[in-house]
Amino acid sequence: MKFIEVLLMKFAMVFAVLFMIFGLTYGTGVFDIFLISLVVTAVGFIGDLIVYPRTSNKVATAGDLVLDFILIWLLAALWIENPDFSIVMASIYSAVLLAAGEWFYHIYLTKRLWEHKETSHTLKQEPNRK
Template identity: 75%
Template structure:
């Protein structure tokens, strides 16, 4: 259940960022934003589960930056008909803002999904004193 919650949270973040940048700023349609968000979320979440636990937040965030840029740029070329703006510029802005959000999302993943809970408390006893 926690994975589904994290996946939905990531999708909401990605959709919100792309809606503001691509939708409100560049006039991209909501359905195109939805598809871009879905692809970025699914591919990025798999990367978060595989790459992030084995590396650091910096490496995973850098990977998300590159991934977001490539998906917005290349999939945007296929989805957005005759854009009257530079798709590369829009992809760069989107990727940078998404990377900032991913930094905090990775911290959330660490605390919420991979938190190590102590199952039993060890009581430290003083060693018996020798007289």
């Protein structure tokens, strides 16, 4: 159940960002935005489950930035017919906004899915034994 919750949260974030950039700004259809959001969410979630636990939030967010840009750019180029805007620029704007959201999503993912209370890299120091 927790996987579904965090997956839906990610989809909501991706759809909201793509709707703001592609839908409201450039007038792209909701169905195209929905399809792109599904693919970006699925691929990104798999990456979150594999990359993020083994690295840091910075590395996972940077990876999401690159992955989101490439996926959005390619999928938009394939699925949006006759765009009257620069798909590359819209993809860059979307990827940057998504990366900002991913930073906080990773913290949410850590707390909700793996139930860790601490999200920083601080280690508890053991008391000095003499």
